[in-house]
Amino acid sequence: MRNLISITTLIGSIVAVQLLTSFTGTGYYLTQLTMTAYYSLIIIGLCLVMGYAGQISLGHAGFFAIGGYTSAALTTYNLTSMLENGNSLIKFISGRGLLIAAQDLYGDPVLYVNPWIAALLAIFLTVIIAFLIGIPVLKLKGHYLAMATLGFGIIIFRIVLATEIFGEADGLSEVPGFTLLPGVIVNGDFNNRIFNYYIACGFVVVGVIILLNLINSRVGRALRAIHGAEDAANAMGINTSRYKLYTFVISAVFAAIAGIFLTHYNGGIGPSEAGIMKSIRYVAIVAIGGMANLWGALTMGVLLNFMSLRGMFGSYDDAVFGAILIIIMLFAPDGLLHLSIWRKLRKKIL
Amino acid sequence: MRNFSYPPFYRYIFRYRNYPARVTIYPESGTLTVQMTAELFSQYLFAGITYGIIYAIVAIGFNIIYNTTGIINFAQGEFVMLGGMFAITLNNFMPLVPAIALAVVITMIIGALIEMIFIRWLDSPSILRMIIITIGLSILIREVALHFWGEGVRSLPYFNGNEISSIKIFSAQISPQVLWVIGVCLIIVTLLSLFFRFTSLGLEMRACSANRLAATLCGINAKNMVTFSFMLSAGIGALAGCVMSPITYTQYDCGTGLAIKGFTVAVLGGLGNSMAAVAAGLLLGIIEAFSIGIVPLAFQDAISITILLIILFVRPHGLFGSSEAAGLTEF
Numbered sequence: 001m002r003n004l005i006s007i008t009t010l011i012g013s014i015v016a017v018q019l020l021t022s023f024t025g026t027g028y029y030l031t032q033l034t035m036t037a038y039y040s041l042i043i044i045g046l047c048l049v050m051g052y053a054g055q056i057s058l059g060h061a062g063f064f065a066i067g068g069y070t071s072a073a074l075t076t077y078n079l080t081s082m083l084e085n086g087n088s089l090i091k092f093i094s095g096r097g098l099l100i101a102a103q104d105l106y107g108d109p110v111l112y113v114n115p116w117i118a119a120l121l122a123i124f125l126t127v128i129i130a131f132l133i134g135i136p137v138l139k140l141k142g143h144y145l146a147m148a149t150l151g152f153g154i155i156i157f158r159i160v161l162a163t164e165i166f167g168e169a170d171g172l173s174e175v176p177g178f179t180l181l182p183g184v185i186v187n188g189d190f191n192n193r194i195f196n197y198y199i200a201c202g203f204v205v206v207g208v209i210i211l212l213n214l215i216n217s218r219v220g221r222a223l224r225a226i227h228g229a230e231d232a233a234n235a236m237g238i239n240t241s242r243y244k245l246y247t248f249v250i251s252a253v254f255a256a257i258a259g260i261f262l263t264h265y266n267g268g269i270g271p272s273e274a275g276i277m278k279s280i281r282y283v284a285i286v287a288i289g290g291m292a293n294l295w296g297a298l299t300m301g302v303l304l305n306f307m308s309l310r311g312m313f314g315s316y317d318d319a320v321f322g323a324i325l326i327i328i329m330l331f332a333p334d335g336l337l338h339l340s341i342w343r344k345l346r347k348k349i350l
Numbered sequence: 351m352r353n354f355s356y357p358p359f360y361r362y363i364f365r366y367r368n369y370p371a372r373v374t375i376y377p378e379s380g381t382l383t384v385q386m387t388a389e390l391f392s393q394y395l396f397a398g399i400t401y402g403i404i405y406a407i408v409a410i411g412f413n414i415i416y417n418t419t420g421i422i423n424f425a426q427g428e429f430v431m432l433g434g435m436f437a438i439t440l441n442n443f444m445p446l447v448p449a450i451a452l453a454v455v456i457t458m459i460i461g462a463l464i465e466m467i468f469i470r471w472l473d474s475p476s477i478l479r480m481i482i483i484t485i486g487l488s489i490l491i492r493e494v495a496l497h498f499w500g501e502g503v504r505s506l507p508y509f510n511g512n513e514i515s516s517i518k519i520f521s522a523q524i525s526p527q528v529l530w531v532i533g534v535c536l537i538i539v540t541l542l543s544l545f546f547r548f549t550s551l552g553l554e555m556r557a558c559s560a561n562r563l564a565a566t567l568c569g570i571n572a573k574n575m576v577t578f579s580f581m582l583s584a585g586i587g588a589l590a591g592c593v594m595s596p597i598t599y600t601q602y603d604c605g606t607g608l609a610i611k612g613f614t615v616a617v618l619g620g621l622g623n624s625m626a627a628v629a630a631g632l633l634l635g636i637i638e639a640f641s642i643g644i645v646p647l648a649f650q651d652a653i654s655i656t657i658l659l660i661i662l663f664v665r666p667h668g669l670f671g672s673s674e675a676a677g678l679t680e681f
Contacts, residue, residue: 056478056481056482136659136662136663137659139663140662141477142477142481143421143422143481144662144666146481147422147617147662148658148659148662151610151655152659154610154651154655155656158649159652161648162648276606280485280489283482284482284486287482315497318492318493319489319490319493319497321489322486322487322488322489322490322492323486323490324486325482325485325486325489326468326483326486326487326490329482329483330468330472333479
């Protein structure tokens with residue numbers, strides 16, 4: 001019941017923001033709000049890992065990049081010449097109607113993989129990588145875990161930066177739109193802006209509902225037990241390593257989905273999306289929201305990402321996030337919304 | 351047969367004009383053959399040793415703080431960058447030696463201030479909290495350096511000779527700066543082991559790392575020891591930053607990469623063990639140098655990080671740590 005009220009409030013505020021922008025004629029805000037919504041998807045996923053399972057991950061931008069880059073590479077690679085050369089695999093895929101033929105700017109034929117197939121492959125790849133990385137990494141604790149996930153993020157960054165198929169330092173551009181349903185396309189078209197805003201927010205709402213159900217279930221209680229004391233949880237019969245692995249994979253999938261759709265929305269992706277600073281930024285936002293606080297992370301994620309995307313921090317963008325990290329961790333390690341000042345203030349007023 | 355251009359940063363150590371053409375590209379088959387001669391082998395070996403020693407000095411900085419506090423200072427790489435940057439700026443006003451000395455002192459003061467402002471007054475902070483605070487610090491230092499010194503790549507002048515002077519050792523042509531790097535590292539390691547063994551301050555620091563409560567009961571001010579360990583590792587980092595600046599150049603963001611390599615080396619040798627860190631550093635440096643013949647230069651970082659991941663998964667107590675002692679600590 002409590003969840004129902006919160007989710008209704010979330011949907012209400014999403015609609016209210018859209019109406020506000022259309023009444024005040026500030027529809028251009030919707031572009032950044034849409035991007036913010038996709039970033040929030042990563043943040044609520046990371047919140048599950050950090051806040052509820054108590055494991056730090058400094059490599060989540062890597063999963064975002066795996067999703068985004070796989071999808072972008074498959075949908076921008078022109079298969080026309082491979083089909084003409086009689087590549088049997090391409091012929092087989094083409095015969096199943098899994099490829100999309102179109103024309104590029106100059107009228108030349110382009111043949112690319114259907115975004116649905118690309119997205120499914122990207123998610124599949126993310127799940128496999130998250131499993132393979134998660135099994136050994138999640139056995140580690142503390143500094144070792146932080147460094148191992150950081151190292152994973154850097155490896156992904158290096159790979160996308162040095163591989164030709166991923167566009168090296170330029171990244172990939174001219175990614176086609178993603179047709180979710182006939183007439184509902186995820187792309188950066190201005191006329192599609194309101195549609196796209198609702199699609200992105202829809203993803204966030206669905207994500208929040210999934211996570212809330214997870215948190216308030218047997219799994220969620222097990223996770224909180226792990227966060228409190230892992231050995232005790234183990235002794236109580238909780239398979240801690242399996243629960244940690246599952247939450248890690250789920251949050252990786254959240255990041256990959258955000259990567260896929262943000263790439264289609266922006267029409268491109270660059271190596272900076274895989275950078276260390278991005279991963280640290282996600283961690284910072286989860287920390288500010290209060291680690292084990294989904295709503296706090298969501299609120300702070302929307303607020304800070306939106307301000308950052310609007311360029312409000314200027315050239316001090318990274319410095320602001322660094323300063324926020326330090327200040328929050330020094331004075332309010334439970335998050336801004338859990339500050340004892342609020343309680344003291346309330347006591348004084350009442 | 352045509353001349354092979356060597357990867358860019360190797361040019362800073364070895365002048366490629368000294369190289370005879372050793373790489374042959376056969377146009378008809380498109381294959382590239384590297385003839386590993388004794389000469390080329392020793393060139394690669396010296397490149398590996400140089401970089402390995404640099405990583406080892408950074409790893410020693412990690413170890414000092416880890417030993418007294420049990421935390422990993424993610425901002426360690428930034429001390430190296432600050433040392434190099436301060437020395438370069440000061441070198442405009444004064445000769446090289448006082449500039450380096452002053453840069454080391456300034457960085458030590460910064461290290462002490464960081465500890466006093468951000469760490470000293472926290473009582474028993476969780477590891478997660480310390481990780482995030484030191485990561486935040488490293489970002490902040492880097493951004494301040496970016497706004498202070500700009501994005502430009504700078505370097506100190508060569509201590510002896512200039513860019514093209516070289517010394518012939520075992521048929522390899524190496525820059526005299528390489529000898530400086532190796533020499534300074536040897537001096538640091540020797541002085542440190544003497545310091546920890548024979549001075550009362552060093553003994554007090556070791557007591558703190560062995561058992562903090564017992565050390566406090568013996569009248570040792572544990573908090574001051576932590577401050578001092580930050581100063582020491584900042585100073586060592588800064589000295590490393592000065593010595594390597596002519597070969598590797600200094601830029602506002604050069605700390606991150608070094609910190610990760612340094613951590614790899616520290617883990618490879620076993621966290622907290624400075625002597626093992628030197629051996630592990632040499633090992634990693636040499637592996638990296640020879641990996642250039644096999645994988646593209648762009649993936650060189652990925653190789654050392656893969657080594658880090660493998661070590662973390664297989665032997666988290668390091669190559670030289672004992673598994674019995676490791677059973678007592680948590681990874």
